[in-house]
Amino acid sequence: MPLSPPVERQHIHTRKVTCTGYRRADGLWDIEGHITDEKTYPFENPYRGRLEPGDFIHQMWVRLTVDDTLTVQAVEAVTDHSPFPVCPAITPNFQRLIGLRIAAGWTAAVKERLSGIQGCTHLVELLGPVATTAFQTIMPLLNKEQEERRKAAEAAGAPKQAPKRPPLLNTCHAFRSDGPVVKAAWPDFYTGPDKEAAGTESRRD
Structure with a gap:
C-alpha cells in the first residue's frame, strides 16, 4: 500500500x-x-x-x-x-x-x-x-518513430543530425537538466558539474 x-x-x-x-x-x-x-x-x-x-x-x-x-x-x-x-x-x-x-x-x-x-x-x-x-x-510514440527514422537514415549513410531539445527538459524534478535522468537519456542537454564527460561519452556512442 x-x-x-x-x-x-x-x-x-x-x-x-x-x-x-x-x-x-x-x-x-x-x-x-x-x-x-x-x-x-x-x-x-x-x-x-x-x-x-x-x-x-x-x-x-x-x-x-x-x-x-x-x-x-x-x-x-x-x-x-x-x-x-x-x-x-x-x-x-x-x-x-x-x-x-x-x-x-x-x-x-x-x-x-x-x-x-x-x-x-x-x-x-x-x-x-x-x-x-x-x-x-x-x-x-511520435518521438520513438522519429528516432527510428533518424537511425535508419544514418545507417543508410545520411549525415548525423544534431539532437533536438527534448520537450520534457526541465518540466519537472526528474527531468531537470542537471539530474541523472537527463544525463542518461539526453547527455547532450545535461548541464550538471560533469557535463563535459557526459557529452564525450555521448559522442563516443
Whole structure:
C-alpha cells in the first residue's frame, strides 16, 4: 500500500476519472475521458428521486480528436447522469475547443471559452487529465518513430543530425537538466558539474 495505514474511517464518496488515448486509422488521435461520482449511502434528488449507493450522480464523457500537433479537430461531450436535467444542454459549447492546441496556455484557453455559466464544471475539470493523456499518448510514440527514422537514415549513410531539445527538459524534478535522468537519456542537454564527460561519452556512442 503506497499510503500509510489510515485511522478507522467510513467510505463516503468515490470519484473516478479514466482517460484513454487511441491512434486512429486516418492518422488522427482520439483522446477520451470519463468521469463518475457516486455515494455510499442513499439520498433523495429533487429531480431524479431516490439515488441508491453506487448510482452515478455524475457520469460524463468527452472525446477530443487531435492531430500530430495536438490541435483539436473535433469534440464530443456527453452527460449521461447529472443532478439537474438542464446539465446536458451545455455540452454543445464544447465545440468551442476546436482549433485549440494542447500546449502551454491550454487551461487558460479552455476557461476563456467554457468558464462559469458557459460550461460544465465537471467536463471542464476532465479536460485537464484528457490533455495530459493526449501528450502521453502522442508524443512518446511520435518521438520513438522519429528516432527510428533518424537511425535508419544514418545507417543508410545520411549525415548525423544534431539532437533536438527534448520537450520534457526541465518540466519537472526528474527531468531537470542537471539530474541523472537527463544525463542518461539526453547527455547532450545535461548541464550538471560533469557535463563535459557526459557529452564525450555521448559522442563516443
